[in-house]
Amino acid sequence: MSDRTLAPLGRRLCPVVAHARHGAYDVVSVLDEGPAPDPGQFYMLAASERWGGGADERPFLPRAFSVLRRHEDGRLDFLFEDVGPGTRRLCELRAGDGLWLLGPLGIGFRRPEVGRRPLLVGGGVGIAPLAIWQDTLGADAQVLLGFRDARHAAGAGLLRDARVATDDGSVGHHGLVTDLLREELDGSCVVYACGPPPMLEAVRARCESAGVPAQLALESGMACGFGACFGCVVPTRSGYVRLCVDGPVLDAADLELVA
Amino acid sequence: MSDRTLAPLGRRLCPVVAHARHGAYDVVSVLDEGPAPDPGQFYMLAASERWGGGADERPFLPRAFSVLRRHEDGRLDFLFEDVGPGTRRLCELRAGDGLWLLGPLGIGFRRPEVGRRPLLVGGGVGIAPLAIWQDTLGADAQVLLGFRDARHAAGAGLLRDARVATDDGSVGHHGLVTDLLREELDGSCVVYACGPPPMLEAVRARCESAGVPAQLALESGMACGFGACFGCVVPTRSGYVRLCVDGPVLDAADLELVA
Amino acid sequence: MTPDQRPSRPGTPLSGGPRDQFLGLELAHPIINASGTFDAIAARRAFGDALLARFPFAAFVSKTVTLEPRQGNPPPRLWELAGGMINSIGLPNQGLAGYLEHDLPQLAELPVPLIVNVMGFTRGQVGELVAAFAEHEEVAALELNVSCPNVETGMIMGADPRETAALVAHVRPLTRKPLIVKLTPNCTSPGDVAAAAEAEGADAVSLINTLRGMAFDPRRPGIPWLGGGTGGVSGPAVRAVALAQVAEVRARVEVPIVGMGGVQNGRQARDMLHAGADIVAVGTESFRDPMAGARVAAELAESLAYSGIAPGPHGSRREPIAHNA
Amino acid sequence: MTPDQRPSRPGTPLSGGPRDQFLGLELAHPIINASGTFDAIAARRAFGDALLARFPFAAFVSKTVTLEPRQGNPPPRLWELAGGMINSIGLPNQGLAGYLEHDLPQLAELPVPLIVNVMGFTRGQVGELVAAFAEHEEVAALELNVSCPNVETGMIMGADPRETAALVAHVRPLTRKPLIVKLTPNCTSPGDVAAAAEAEGADAVSLINTLRGMAFDPRRPGIPWLGGGTGGVSGPAVRAVALAQVAEVRARVEVPIVGMGGVQNGRQARDMLHAGADIVAVGTESFRDPMAGARVAAELAESLAYSGIAPGPHGSRREPIAHNA
Numbered sequence A, B: 001m002s003d004r005t006l007a008p009l010g011r012r013l014c015p016v017v018a019h020a021r022h023g024a025y026d027v028v029s030v031l032d033e034g035p036a037p038d039p040g041q042f043y044m045l046a047a048s049e050r051w052g053g054g055a056d057e058r059p060f061l062p063r064a065f066s067v068l069r070r071h072e073d074g075r076l077d078f079l080f081e082d083v084g085p086g087t088r089r090l091c092e093l094r095a096g097d098g099l100w101l102l103g104p105l106g107i108g109f110r111r112p113e114v115g116r117r118p119l120l121v122g123g124g125v126g127i128a129p130l131a132i133w134q135d136t137l138g139a140d141a142q143v144l145l146g147f148r149d150a151r152h153a154a155g156a157g158l159l160r161d162a163r164v165a166t167d168d169g170s171v172g173h174h175g176l177v178t179d180l181l182r183e184e185l186d187g188s189c190v191v192y193a194c195g196p197p198p199m200l201e202a203v204r205a206r207c208e209s210a211g212v213p214a215q216l217a218l219e220s221g222m223a224c225g226f227g228a229c230f231g232c233v234v235p236t237r238s239g240y241v242r243l244c245v246d247g248p249v250l251d252a253a254d255l256e257l258v259a
Numbered sequence C, D: 001m002t003p004d005q006r007p008s009r010p011g012t013p014l015s016g017g018p019r020d021q022f023l024g025l026e027l028a029h030p031i032i033n034a035s036g037t038f039d040a041i042a043a044r045r046a047f048g049d050a051l052l053a054r055f056p057f058a059a060f061v062s063k064t065v066t067l068e069p070r071q072g073n074p075p076p077r078l079w080e081l082a083g084g085m086i087n088s089i090g091l092p093n094q095g096l097a098g099y100l101e102h103d104l105p106q107l108a109e110l111p112v113p114l115i116v117n118v119m120g121f122t123r124g125q126v127g128e129l130v131a132a133f134a135e136h137e138e139v140a141a142l143e144l145n146v147s148c149p150n151v152e153t154g155m156i157m158g159a160d161p162r163e164t165a166a167l168v169a170h171v172r173p174l175t176r177k178p179l180i181v182k183l184t185p186n187c188t189s190p191g192d193v194a195a196a197a198e199a200e201g202a203d204a205v206s207l208i209n210t211l212r213g214m215a216f217d218p219r220r221p222g223i224p225w226l227g228g229g230t231g232g233v234s235g236p237a238v239r240a241v242a243l244a245q246v247a248e249v250r251a252r253v254e255v256p257i258v259g260m261g262g263v264q265n266g267r268q269a270r271d272m273l274h275a276g277a278d279i280v281a282v283g284t285e286s287f288r289d290p291m292a293g294a295r296v297a298a299e300l301a302e303s304l305a306y307s308g309i310a311p312g313p314h315g316s317r318r319e320p321i322a323h324n325a
């Protein structure tokens, strides 16, 4: 038995069926006939037309994205924030366009041990894998999200009943999501986190000192997504691991530091 | 005094204001504040977004295009046929998109000597410079056009009162435009031609044997369009000349052969 | 003489005909992977046994193995550029012992011949590696990665014809397996180096390895982006260089050539054959699609059938193409 | 030591401050053109005197001049690739006499210093060219294009340190004008060649010239596309290689470096300075926009002002950047 849902071999061309804006984010839906992903798994994506010719004559390689949500009919939603030529192109996708898709890839979140209360902590585009994880865990899972400002906090609407913190105080708690974590964390929790490295590091450190297990969905630059290039390594207590095949979700206990 | 209308120094970003299909061709109109081009001059064009990422990760360099028509309000029309990654991208342009434009460039058609009857002969995308030339010359100028089939012959509608030949006989004369030329040519003519090399060579040879002057608008692969790269040379009786600064319209008498 | 004027290469058409021959190996088609750009073991974790059923390459070349284990370079290890990328992976691997214990048994399960790529920092090290693999019948051939310095002479082993000759002369007696010398493009004359390797008994050469390149952090001016400082450029951006070097080497050697560098489709693979390669390796394009190798092979077969060209016996010396750039 | 750790280079900020110094020339900014990528005479025909009023470069480098006139290579001369192009122009020019008679008077009207690029097929020829230009005060400096074979030795003049040293030693006594040696990237060690040039009295080096490359006709399988057979690759596709070679050369010489290869904007020019260049040349990007040089200069000034980095005295030897790709 495999530790992950296997990806069909080879990239496949999927039709984009919808696009929606949620504040600073674009959500693009594609129709996929592949297997249902495990929450926390990711896909390598590339627009089928005009993947290239953006800033610095890029993109060229596909880009890694967590799946935000899977619908019953096989529709997959992805969440994009325009931070460079690849995401910019993906944000432009509209119904009728084509998307190359490879996945699901990597190892996703592991279920809470019996009796442990799942606490989902995220920020920015890191909310994507938490949404599909919340869909799976159901009402048990509490969600804490941090954003820069109201425009980004609009992304919180993609999950249910999230407590929100914003850097500028425009929505919810004025401060960091880790402030909320401090309030909610107790010894019976298991924390699932995804977000920018400083947030993940704060979560890791806090869980460590609280003696609470945590699973962190990390990011790193990827060329292939299936272990071919050795480009996506992150340092762990046992040396470099390829995030695309040994992650992207790692046990916080395996990490010295998230940088 | 210059032998050409000078181009403003530096490329400029122009808004696309219209797009229309004419059979196999796309006509894209942009609003330009530059000087009115001489008929037969050309522009270097590149889409302002996503110029790249097509077949073979191209285009990268701008592409050369004759101006099809200039309107009173400064609108310039260009005619595109999708033959590769550059023209494909240009065919996609729609109102609101941006186009980089450098020009007008090169030397256009020279007016007929007094008493000479202008005969315009063209084929395929070669009809573009003939349209603006016909606009200038007025009703005097007779137009003969050749196309592959009816889909391409739709382009004839961009000029007035053209006699048409098609390879497959679906529109007008079943045969070559040079058949029409044979019928119309007499010693009082001056021929202006633009089209694929075999057509131009047939026109050149016929005019030579008829002792009729001819001006041929040639094509060659161009990187810059303003004499910088020395890439666009064509052989003439006096050696290689850069088509972008010494053409694209050349006197047939200067050419041994169009290949 | 330009390539089309070469005496036409008689032989068996690729598509549907008998299997392709390369160094005595039976290949189902002429597309293999470039070393370090496909990890069949990791891919099997991601794709399962479908990988074995539809393996995209006609032979499998493993990532460079060194005598001792290596961690590789600190991240970031990747930089994307126009039509390509720079990698500074730094040859992470488990070392010879780890490879023999963990990787070899798994790679032996692949449905295609296995070519092991090795590198050492002295001739002696390369010799040890070659000798170690000589005994393993799962290994069909060896590829020598010579894009690294000989720590004893300070010279890049594959950048200087004498250095390469000495290396090949040292290891040639240690195995009867076919030896492929993987040339570096970062040198004055790959043709000279290839000729030196051939003279000392190399059975084939492969090229190009990556071009040395560098990038700076866009957000921290003056700080090199890559953890390793510099790295190697690959992908379509290097294809023109690869074609020129393959043509140059073809003019100098009789042995078969594995051509690689930026090949993305069948037409480009065909160009590589026309430049002088006998088989073609796909590297960076596999990152965009793990099945790229199979697609290139299918497109190539179609393109060759269409143009009526058949690949011929390997190793016919051909005339150089003029280079008066 | 990485570039940011270098002793900060004291000096005058680029933007708004006093003019930049390069080989004693006063430059309005640190961006010049790459030889063969801008013809100021043809551009004046296309754009008129606006070209003089808003000349995009701080100095003008003319296309390579040879002793005798050259027609150049048969077309096609251009091939486009991912983020770049191959040219096989073949150095067409009117020869020394034609240049002196027709071009020099017109180029002397430009509002910036003139650097003349020369090439010969023997040391003697290069010497003749250097000596001829030594007398012309319109000429501010000379650039030696050494990317061609010495027909007497059969070696590419700029690919071998000894060959380059002999050339520079031969021509150095013939002029007091600054001599810039334009290195070829198609060699094992541009650093060795640069050091040899410096040792024999070169005042500066410039790099990179084009990478040797090749392409096939997409419609006629096996026929090389370029009339010249092979050509030279330029543009963004080569930028990573250029940065690595500039850094390598910087580690070996004290003289100023003209850095070039794929620079399209101010950030990339800044990276070139950080790699070790003192001024930057823009080539292929001018084909996409004749005013690219001016835009790069403006963006660079902004970028340097923003990051608070000021260029310093030229020629300070800096530490190499690790290359353990």
Ligand SMILES: Cc1cc2nc3c(=O)[nH]c(=O)nc-3n(C[C@H](O)[C@H](O)[C@H](O)COP(=O)(O)OP(=O)(O)OC[C@H]3O[C@@H](n4cnc5c(N)ncnc54)[C@H](O)[C@@H]3O)c2cc1C
Pocket (backbone or CB within 6 Å): A042, A056, A059, A063, A064, A065, A066, A067, A078, A079, A080, A081, A082, A083, A084, A085, A086, A087, A088, A125, A128, A129, A218, A219, A220, A221, A222, A248, C078, C079, C080, C081, C218
């Ligand atoms: C497992 C995983 C899941 C992810 N899920 C999501 C998600 O759900 N939603 C989402 O929006 N994002 C997600 N990401 C991040 C996303 O993959 C990146 O934002 C995307 O790859 C950026 O590409 P780009 O071209 O837009 O930006 P780039 O320009 O590539 O910039 C991205 C970063 O890369 C660096 N960079 C800049 N230039 C280069 C270059 N030339 N080469 C290499 N690096 C460069 C810089 O640090 C920059 O900040 C995920 C990443 C991983 C690994």
Ligand SMILES: Cc1cc2nc3c(=O)[nH]c(=O)nc-3n(C[C@H](O)[C@H](O)[C@H](O)COP(=O)(O)OP(=O)(O)OC[C@H]3O[C@@H](n4cnc5c(N)ncnc54)[C@H](O)[C@@H]3O)c2cc1C
Pocket (backbone or CB within 6 Å): B042, B056, B059, B063, B064, B065, B066, B067, B078, B079, B080, B081, B082, B083, B084, B085, B086, B087, B088, B125, B128, B129, B218, B219, B220, B221, B222, B248, D078, D079, D080, D081, D218
């Ligand atoms: C003065 C002038 C005026 C013109 N006017 C018009 C006009 O009004 N309308 C119009 O539609 N066209 C016109 N053209 C032609 C137009 O410029 C070309 O069709 C266009 O440049 C093709 O670009 P592409 O990317 O679409 O095709 P490409 O793929 O670049 O193919 C065009 C041709 O270039 C060759 N080629 C293929 N691959 C490459 C490569 N990698 N590098 C270099 N060459 C390659 C092949 O011969 C191919 O047929 C004109 C050309 C000139 C010189």
Ligand SMILES: Cc1cc2nc3c(=O)[nH]c(=O)nc-3n(C[C@H](O)[C@H](O)[C@H](O)COP(=O)(O)O)c2cc1C
Pocket (backbone or CB within 6 Å): A229, A230, C034, C035, C036, C037, C063, C064, C087, C089, C091, C117, C145, C182, C207, C208, C209, C210, C233, C234, C235, C236, C238, C260, C261, C262, C263, C281, C282, C283, C284, C285
């Ligand atoms: C990420 C990466 C890792 C590589 N690792 C190796 C290696 O371990 N050994 C080796 O000989 N070549 C290695 N190469 C070089 C490739 O085998 C190949 O020569 C080069 O990438 C050119 O081919 P391509 O453009 O198709 O990728 C590597 C290339 C890449 C991109």
Ligand SMILES: Cc1cc2nc3c(=O)[nH]c(=O)nc-3n(C[C@H](O)[C@H](O)[C@H](O)COP(=O)(O)O)c2cc1C
Pocket (backbone or CB within 6 Å): B229, B230, D034, D035, D036, D037, D063, D064, D087, D089, D091, D117, D145, D182, D207, D208, D209, D210, D233, D234, D235, D236, D238, D260, D261, D262, D263, D281, D282, D283, D284, D285
């Ligand atoms: C079309 C073309 C012609 C060139 N001609 C010359 C030349 O005559 N002499 C020379 O030294 N370099 C010549 N070069 C090389 C450039 O000066 C420069 O070194 C190279 O193009 C890299 O810079 P880039 O990527 O900015 O173009 C030429 C380059 C191109 C593209």
Ligand code: FES
Pocket (backbone or CB within 6 Å): A221, A222, A223, A224, A225, A226, A227, A228, A229, A230, A231, A232, A233, A242, A243, A244, A245
């Ligand atoms: S992204 Fe290539 S190994 Fe992980």
Ligand code: FES
Pocket (backbone or CB within 6 Å): B221, B222, B223, B224, B225, B226, B227, B228, B229, B230, B231, B232, B233, B242, B243, B244, B245
């Ligand atoms: S297109 Fe560059 S010189 Fe004519």
